[in-house]
Amino acid sequence: MNTDVFPLLFGNGIGWLIYAACTRDAFLFVSIFFNILVGMFYVLTAYLLAESDAARRKIEVRMIMILGVWSALGFSAPQIADEELRNHVVGAMALVLNLLLFASPLSTISTVIRSKSAASISLPFGIMQVRPLSLSLSLSLSLSLSFARAHARANRADVLVSGMA
Numbered sequence: 784m785n786t787d788v789f790p791l792l793f794g795n796g797i798g799w800l801i802y803a804a805c806t807r808d809a810f811l812f813v814s815i816f817f818n819i820l821v822g823m824f825y826v827l828t829a830y831l832l833a834e835s836d837a838a839r840r841k842i843e844v845r846m847i848m849i850l851g852v853w854s855a856l857g858f859s860a861p862q863i864a865d866e867e868l869r870n871h872v873v874g875a876m877a878l879v880l881n882l883l884l885f886a887s888p889l890s891t892i893s894t895v896i897r898s899k900s901a902a903s904i905s906l907p908f909g910i911m912q913v914r915p916l917s918l919s920l921s922l923s924l925s926l927s928l929s930f931a932r933a934h935a936r937a938n939r940a941d942v943l944v945s946g947m948a
Contacts, residue, residue, distance in 0.1 A: 785891040786842050789829040791884040793822030794849035798877035801857045805866075805873050810935060814928035849880075 796819035803811035826842065833839045856876060863869035895901050 785888060785894075786829050786833060786838050787845070787887040787890060788884065789822070789826045790842060790845035790849055791880060791887055793819065793826050793846070794853065795877070795880050795884045796822045797849070797853045798873070798880050801853060801860065802870070802873045802877050805860055805870050810928060810931055814924075817924055817928075852876075 796815055799815045800812060800819060803809075803815055826846065830839055830842050833842065856873065860869050860873050863872065891904065895904070
C-alpha cells in the first residue's frame with residue numbers, strides 16, 4: 784500500500800488552513816477544516832492497515848516532517864510584514880504540497896508496472912475507500928462551503944465594481 788498519499792492529504796489541509804488564516808478568509812478556513820478531519824481519518828486508517836512496522840514508521844516520519852514544516856511556517860509567516868508577500872509564500876508552499884499530493888499515487892502505478900502485478904494495491908484499503916456516510920457528509924459540507932465562499936467572493940467583486948461606476 785502506498786502510504787505517501789495520506790500524510791500529504793493531511794498536510795495539504797493544514798497548509799490551506801494556514802493560508803486561510805493569513806488571508807483572513809473564513810469560508811476557506813471552515814471548508815478546509817473538514818478536509819483536515821478527512822485527512823486524519825485516512826492517515827489513521829492507513830496506519831492501522833499498514834502491512835509492516837516499516838510502513839507505519841514511514842507514515843510517522845512523514846507526519847512529523849509535515850507538521851514540523853507547517854509549524855515553522857505557521858509561526859514565522861506572521862513575522863513577514865508585507866501581507867501580500869506572506870500570502871504568496873504560504874500559498875506557494877500549499878501549492879507545492881498539493882502537487883506532491885496529486886503526484887504521490889504515481890509511485891503505486893510505477894510499482895504495479897515494474898512488478899507486472901497489482902498485489903501492491905491493498906484490498907482492505909480499497910474496500911475502505913467506499914466511503915461511510917459520515918465521511919461523505921463531511922466532504923459534501925466542505926464542498927458546499929467552498930461554493931458559498933466562491934459565491935460570496937463573486938458578490939463582493941460585483942459590489943466593488945458597481946461602487947466604482
